[in-house]
Amino acid sequence: MADLARGTDTQITIPTTSRWDIIRKDLVKNRYIYIMLLPVITYYIVFHYVPLYGAQIAFKNFTPSKGIWGSPWVGFKYFEEFFNSYYFERLLRNTVLISLYDLIFGFPAPIILALLLNEIKSNIFKRTVQTVTYLPHFISLVVICGMIIDFLARDGLVNNILNRFGIESIPFMIKPEWFRTIYVASNIWQGIGWGSIIYLAALSNIDPQLYEAATIDGAGRFRQVLHVTLPGILPTVVIMLILRLGQMLNVGSEKILLLYNTSTYETADVISTFVYRKGILEASYSYSTAIGLFNSVINFALLVIANFISRKATETSLW
């Protein structure tokens, strides 16, 4: 046993000495590559890792005059303050619910569109539908939200139509109970076409022989979808679902900032919009950083969990 241990020792020491040789040779041989990578690495360190280091102000009583390093530690004070605040429950509920509704209604929509497009035999018609449905993806969020607000105003297009059917006007944009519906529905409207591209790509990669075999076995179109098409795109669906679950607590602030107002905070205010208001508008830097960090950690944990479950269950995973 002792001999064996000594044997492994020497085996370890030989590669360690030569590893430095390899690195030295690599740095010389690939010097131009490292020169090219230098600005890239610098960018990532400055604009991604310095903020990561700066996130420690979540545990400090940060004042700009003292700087990140000089501000005194306060431990989990700001986290506790947030968890005990009146807003915590509301923000968490809104964030989870908007995410969840978006997942339940928004996630299957592009898959269904891709499956339906796949059943269209006329290529011209198919391409036309694709061109039209991709379009809203390129229109800026500000314009889209401007249109939503205008159409849903008290005397806007939607209410005018409702009036014609004898329904009284609904002030949609200031009714909290309507916010999530508007948010999720407009997300689907804007994203359904673009979202379907990735599934159409997966559909075009299915081996045509599988369909031939299914036809010979007497499977009709519906059964072919069930037994060939769906299993064929399942890995793509799973990957997209993992990515989506990892973003569950990451409802983007941009669209909500454009659509919400003080009357709809009750259902529309989410973690990211609250961080924006506390941090940028009210300059409560430590408090808002703590909330943001809490959000990032939960998101990361969700991603890891979703990835782990998927790897065990379907052998499809991000890493």
Added chain:
Amino acid sequence: MHIKKSMGERAFDVFNTMLMMLLMIVTLYPFLHVFFASISDPTAVVQHRGLLLHPIGFTTGAYKLVFKNPMIPIGYRNTLIYVLVGTAINIFMTTLGAYGLSRKNVYFKNHIMFLITFTMFFSGGLIPTYLLVRDLGMTDTRWALLIPNAISAYNLIIMRTSFEGVPVSLEESAKLDGANDFTVLFRIILPLSMPVVAVMVLFYGVGHWNSWFNAMIYLRDRQLFPLQLVLREILISNSTDTMIAGSAGLDREPIGETVKYATIIVATVPILFIYPFLQKYFVKGVMIGAIKE
């Protein structure tokens, strides 16, 4: 072996076609409505109350008012600067990164790749980034919109995947002739990768065109505002204010309404015009990104 279409299948085909037609109408109508209203007689639009299938009357008055607003040309000029300069920086940085990370036998390649991909899943958050940009003195300068988003990790990975597809033999024979990595990148890899460069230009370019949030948090000087931030004031802030302040029964100014529609058209027309030509590149980009390594 041909199986005749059953009744159910034919019914499904009809239903499917109709559903797709409906989807197209729902997608396009809002834009048509905005366009028709923008060239209609303002008072007639307000009185009409309902779907517009064609313009009512004809006037370019709303457009004249849009161009009288000095912020529109200022916004356009700034957006043009952000799109051109910003995209150039993006492409330069992303190309450098993608080249280095696509080469074989680079010892630290995987370490650097990890450094980059990690940022896709975990970040310091909005506030530390904001404080950093402020400490760097970029607040209220154009740099705030050009530098902090110089590289998108997602686009870097797309480009790297594409560079990896260029045959190694080309690089090897060039190196035998004494070419260094800069020559290989600019003379061999880039000319062979123009489709993916086009995709990147479009992804980054549209990103800059549409962006408004960073401009909102970093810029105070109105002379630096991009178009989208100007639009936000016209389309969102004003209407939200009137929505909350305005009590029931108070109708909006007719001409104000059509000016809003004209603003939307003025701000969207460039995208609508280039969209049909660009669409295939975008789709290609998503496809490249979808390839799992």
